[in-house]
Amino acid sequence: MRPIRRPIRAVLFDWGGTLMREVGGLDGPIAEWPPIEAIPGAKETLRALHDHYALAVATNARLSDESHVRKALARAELDRYFALVVTARDLGVAKPDPAFFRSALDRLGFAPGEAVMIGDSYEVDIVGAKAAGLRAIWFNPAGVRCPTVHPGHDAEIQAIDEIPAVLERRWLPDIAVALKILRTHEVPPNIVRHSLTVAAVAHHFAVRLREQKIAVEPVLVHRSGLLHDLDKLSSERPAEHGMKAGRVLRALGQPALAGIAERHVLGAVPVTWEEKLVHYADKIVEDDRVAGLTERLNSLAQRYPAEADRVSQALPFLLGLEKEILSKLPAPRGAIMAELRRLDLSLPSFVIAGDPACDSSRERRDGR
Template sequence: MLAGLIETIIFDWGNTLMQVNPANPGKMKDWDEVAAIDGAKSLLAHISQRFNVVLATNARDSTIEDVEEALVRVSLDKYINRIFLSSSMHTEKSNPDFYRRICAALDLPANRCLMVGDDYQNDILPANLAGLFTVWLNPKHSLATAQLPLHDLEISGLRELEDSLSENLLPSYQQCLFWYLQHGATNTLWAHVNVVASASYQVSSWFAQQGISISPLVAHRGGLLHDLAKLREVPGENHAVSAARLLNQYGQPVLAQIALRHLIGKIGDSSERPLTWEEKIVNYCDKLTEGSQLVSLDQRLEALQTRYPEFAGKIRQNIPLVKALENEITRVLGLSSTDFLTKLRTALYHIVQTN
């Protein structure tokens, strides 16, 4: 969990701790009305007792004193120990050096710092590249660039942050790659799991936008790691069981269950069928991914029967169950299976639809 790894939490200012109104010109301290983001004060009151809390902002019109005055107006000032401006750091937040310089000023290694912000391009990506842990404040359930979430945690509101810091930390994208390389991955396998992961992340984000309780980040990492043992199966143990065993050893029980429950041959077994939305979506997106291409379910099932003739009978037997899973998922979005696939291809491949 992150709580045991970090010493300092760096917060973005605008739309993370305080609301920004684009209609208001000039310095925030001079606005007629200012407001804290919901949950900001109670969160800072609690976490400031455990962590060093600082603020980082790109605000070009304000000095440190101006920012402090704005914080005073919403009673957040007493929880913030230091303020870093892009002007005083001599670089923008979009540059990883901004975060490296903050860590240097704090005399801390990057991996002892956590960045919390709402702007993926300015808060999350550069901080991640600089080696900080990152939490994306994402109330609208927006997508990470290229359906590739590099952040460590995602929250829809500040009230979730404190509990999230005590949750099991998911592996980073780089850690997932390392595990695959350790277990003899090929380029083609890595390409396959990346498409499954991106598709699972996209679909889970659509679900979240519908108000369904789901973790797109868990779905992404589950999609990425579902075939971890694909090329290193243990005799008498299918690759899903092997992957689950490895992931449990790595301290990832939730991802282990996703890996365990992704096989078409086991979809009818009560102990290995997908149960959670994350498990169901990864299972289904895997059934739409032939190699590194999104195809129809019928095309994928035909390819699997051709590739694994010894399991063709079991695959045919479970086709009704896979179709039922497809209907369950596409029904949430109000789409036919054909329209769902078109929508997913458009999202992942940035296809422009023409009449």
């Protein structure tokens, strides 16, 4: 598999709550609304993007057509930055219907893989864009929790002026691509299910830590959890586990994922929060369920008798790591573990719709 490189050429913006301040209780065309106010930093961000990307407004406005939206943009001195404006009224279809995004891109002249949607509504902007094959950046200024433990968005921002830097970074694989990587390397279904659970647990911890003002990237944590066991069965010796995954991920142009995969194994010392969360999540998930350190380590010692001493020697470090992570959270350990066991591990609907193998894997896990 070649390195993951999908150059973005088009950027679509939602209107209310993303590009412009949300104004409730107003009827009629947008151009006639008394207040028209851009999100702070919008003009500077659009100016920075304008020479490098085709920009578009993609709004669910049902009472406004392109001319109404352009008049409103002109009032905010933003109209000149946009190559296209599409509304639900113009297209006859609304977000999150994938047809909305595909119609917008047809008019703009780009393929879904060349475009990114930026919006504040997870169900409308993010889920719809991903179902249509676009990249998606979740604009989440309030820092609310992601509605799913398997985040479908490709990046998350809390201020609009973060967009240029995000677009310049190397994209992480999305969930569908990560699962394809696992299949390409013949990772068996039971390890895929384990990896999905590790990803969900690690992501949940990342979100909870971020709520405590700790700097951590939940999407990076999740994708690392998905791919941490990429080499589980292909490594010739347990001691090699993690290193081969690191080489594969570096070859795919994913050094951040590679480093986390290399440091999730017993004996490795994770340094960043992303590394710590994947390392710890892997040590409390047995098969595809949250078991806890004791049960997980006992299982590893039984499964790999030659590594029993190494497993035993790792326990003090892992207890310290657990204490470090849980000490940052307001709830006691028992409540946190109970919370983890209640997580809905379902994959996003757009991933399942695009990959029937995901649905059958989920059914086997649920015992259906």
